[in-house]
Amino acid sequence: MSDPKPSILQLDFDGTVVHGDASWGIMSHFIGDAMTERFAAASRALKADAGSTALADVMKLGCSLLTAPLDECVAWAKQNHPVRPGLARLVETARRLGLSVEINSYGFDFYIREYLREAAVLEDVVLRCGMTRPSQGGLSLSYTGPEGEDVTSLWKETWSEHYKRRGLSTVYVGDGRSDLPSAQMASAVFARDELLANMPASYPGVVVPFETLDDVADGLEALYG
Numbered sequence: 001m002s003d004p005k006p007s008i009l010q011l012d013f014d015g016t017v018v019h020g021d022a023s024w025g026i027m028s029h030f031i032g033d034a035m036t037e038r039f040a041a042a043s044r045a046l047k048a049d050a051g052s053t054a055l056a057d058v059m060k061l062g063c064s065l066l067t068a069p070l071d072e073c074v075a076w077a078k079q080n081h082p083v084r085p086g087l088a089r090l091v092e093t094a095r096r097l098g099l100s101v102e103i104n105s106y107g108f109d110f111y112i113r114e115y116l117r118e119a120a121v122l123e124d125v126v127l128r129c130g131m132t133r134p135s136q137g138g139l140s141l142s143y144t145g146p147e148g149e150d151v152t153s154l155w156k157e158t159w160s161e162h163y164k165r166r167g168l169s170t171v172y173v174g175d176g177r178s179d180l181p182s183a184q185m186a187s188a189v190f191a192r193d194e195l196l197a198n199m200p201a202s203y204p205g206v207v208v209p210f211e212t213l214d215d216v217a218d219g220l221e222a223l224y225g
Helices: 022-031 034-048 054-065 070-080 087-096 109-118 155-165 177-183 193-198 213-224
Strands: 008-011 100-108 125-135 138-142 170-174 188-191 206-209
Touching: 008 155, 022 034, 022 054, 022 070, 022 100, 022 109, 034 054, 034 177, 054 100, 054 125, 054 138, 070 109, 087 100, 087 213, 100 109, 100 155, 100 177, 109 125, 155 170, 155 177, 170 177, 177 188, 177 193, 188 193, 188 213, 206 213
Parallel strands: 008 100, 008 170, 100 125, 170 188, 188 206
Antiparallel strands: 125 138
């Protein structure tokens, strides 16, 4: 029996929708170089163990230390991490083909929203990302699962497993190691960088490389149009 037609497009953000990692860039710039080694250590831990809490831990720490005005953080991110061409077209194409578009990211809501707002797609996208709120001079950060639980590891996979249990098929778009568990549960994957290099040969679905989000829109049309 074939898989059902995908109904959800899971879209990573940093490195996928925008060039580079805006969350790490914001924290490195506004907090300082002390975060750089913490980021590198978290990346090493994630490569060694996909279930490590190191990434969520360092993101929460960074938010707690981030005291710069958020509008300055957003402006810096947009200047240094430009969006890949085709975001609005990708969202429109996915929705026309019957896919709900969900951001699936360890990044932060305060800057992701502004990129989506600028592209005029904020109302058409569901945010599954780090949710922030003011706390003791910085920000508190949480990653919430399908039952409202706080998730500290395999955050992206938690949502993918939720959809799989409900019999829903997904398409995944991503670039990094944290995308790999979710990507392997998708019916089709659009991949670049570390995700593309690490997709296992045993993966039964279609893997399509991409450079721009227009490439992903074209691929969706070819697969499901």
